[in-house]
Amino acid sequence: EGLQQARAPIYDVPSAVEVLLAGSYERLPKCIEDVGMQSTLNEDQQKPALKKLDILVRSKLLETPVPKEISEVKISDGTALLHVDGEFKALVTLGYRGHLNLWRILHLEILVGERSGPVKLDASRRFLLGDDIERRMAAADEQQQNPFIILYAVLHEFCVALIMDTVIRQVHGLRQGRWKDAIKFELISDGSMGQGGSASSMQITQDGEYEATGQRTPGVKITYWLDLDKSPGTSDAGVCPFIKIEPGPSLQIKCVHSTFVIDPSTGKEAEFYLDHSCIDVEKLLLKAIRCNTYTRLLEINKELIKNSQIFRGAGDVLLQCDIFQTDAEEHKKKATMFVARESDGQEVLCVRAYGSSFFILGINIRTGRYQLQSSRNIITPSELSDSEDALNQGTLSAAEVFISLRSKSILHLFASMGKFLGLQVFENGSSSVKVPKSILSASSFLLLGFPDCGSSYFLLVQLDKDFKIMFKLLETCSEPSGKANALDVVRFKKIDIRRMQ
Structure with a gap:
């Protein structure tokens, strides 16, 4: 047998x-x-059948609550469209393997993408994913569990892995491109995420597809302004700012900045987030840099406004200003173009030197270092460079730097006027005249010589603490020691302009 x-x-x-x-x-x-030979239902038969199926779907949805994370549910023609913003759309109906009480998936659409378009996911991978979810939903329904929780959990976990892998790939691209030496990054894994953080990581294959590795989905820490570690004078010395992108306890993508920064568009604490349907890490990085730039300049702005020597009226200190309107100020607009180019169009701080001439303070987006520019020909480039170095090294406060710059720019103006009038110009001790400290009221001063008087008379130009001009006429003679080109001040006379007619 x-x-x-x-x-x-x-x-x-x-x-x-x-x-x-x-x-x-x-x-x-x-x-x-x-x-x-049985044919499909005709139109007259389809309408009552779809109406009956529609009633069954609505009844089933009333019995089974949809998770709050699903942002939208649409019911039509016997189907339910479940939508989670930036993640997925799932079109479902009843009738899994002939059972009208079990859900089946008609179509899945993954919404995760970047600027070039949606993330690549071929039809076979999408079918296998849908088939796996259908089986899990059927098993959950038989065990009196909510099948939609299974649907959301699996697809959300899958989308989070896609998002983080897209972020990591874009960061690698930034490191190989324009941000090569300006940023660094590291993968992070927060052990406090618990079970929610144990999502299967989706790694990129050579074909541009994704494979699960079964490991914890990592986060990314992007550090920028690396030169701040080399600037001991900055307030954040030794701590470069960074932004973290990582899955949170509930597998929601979080973007957190290392320090408190203000968003210039709202004036409130900046909030950072990723658009899952158009992931752009560089855009997020530029926003973090812009907010950090604005916050640092805002602190300097507050410091200068409190200083009565610098801030004397509206318009003396302007943050995020657009004051280049007239033809007379066109040269100042050109002077600002350098700062704007390096700052990628970010905010700048304008501090009045005198009249319609300004100093422009910006921050380099790649290094985080301060950059000083000025209106045309109001100060020598070397003095501007020295002030920029002092500001970056922290040897002088912002108020001290701009007080010094304003004084030097006004003296530079009088030096230009003296040259125009045919006078000899000596700036900051460049002449052979030994000016006694007793008659100097400031570290910066200007000497104007009269060619017709030889080396007998000089005009000393200084500024008081309120930037008012003080003139003193000096009479000199040769030193008794007989040193060549050495002149001593014999006497001086203070010139009161207010009494001159």
């Missing part, structure tokens, strides 16, 4: 030959032929 049951079947060779030669088989029983 055992051998009889184990014998090979008698193959239907004639039927097989007919199928191979004719491409069809016409000897099927009549009952099978009738079943095979």
Whole structure:
């Protein structure tokens, strides 16, 4: 009996030959032929069938609450469209394997993408994902569990892995491009995420597809302004700012900045987030840099406004200003173009030197270093560079730097006027005249010589603490020691301009 049951079947060779030669088989029983000839429902039959299915779907949704994370549910023609912003759309209906009480997935659409378009996910991978979710939903329904929680959990976990892998790939691209030496990054894994952080990481294959590795989905820490570590004078010395992008406890993508920064568009604490349907890490990085730039300049702005020597009226200190309107100020607009170019169009701080001339303070987006520019020809480039270095090294406060710059720019103006009038110009001790400290009221001063008087008379130009001009006429003579080109001040006279007519 055992051998009889184990014998090979008698193959239907004639039927097989007919199928191979004719491409069809016409000897099927009549009952099978009738079943095979059944057509689809016509329009009159479809409407009541879809209406009945629609009622069943609505009734089932009332029995099974949809998770709050699903942002939108649309019911039409016996189907339910479940939508989670920036992650996925799932079109479902009833009738899994012929069971009208079980859900089946008709279509899945992954919404995760970047500037070049949606993340690549081929049809076979999408089908396998949908088939796996259907089986899990059916098992959950049989165990009196919510199948939509299974649907959301699986697809959300899948989308989070896609998002983080897209972020990591973009960061690698930034490091190989324009941000090569300006940023660094590291992968982070927060152990406090618990079970929510144990999502399967989706790694990129050479074909541009994604494969699960079963590891914890990592986060990314992007550090910028690396030169701040080399600037001991900055308030954040030794701590370069950074932004973290990582899955939170509930697998929600979080973007957190290392320090408190203000968003210039709102005036409130900056909030950072990723647009999952158009992931752009560089855009997020530029926003972090812009907010940090604005916050640092805002602190300097507050410091200068409190200083009565610098801030004397509206317009003396302007943050995020657009004051380049007239033709007379066109040269100042050109002077600002350098700062704007390096700051990628970010905010700048304008501090009045005198009249319509300004100093422009910006921050380099790549290094985080302060950059000083000025209106044309109001100060020498070397003095501006020295002030910029002092500001970056922290040897002088911002108020001290701009007080010094304003004094030097006004003296530079009088030096230009003196040259125009044919006078000899000596700035900050460049002449052979030894000016006694007792008659100097500031570290910066200007000496104007009169060619017709030889080396006998000089005009000393200084500024008081309120930037008012003080003139003193000096009479000099040669030193008794007989040193060549050495002149001593014999006497001086203070010139009161207010009494001159």
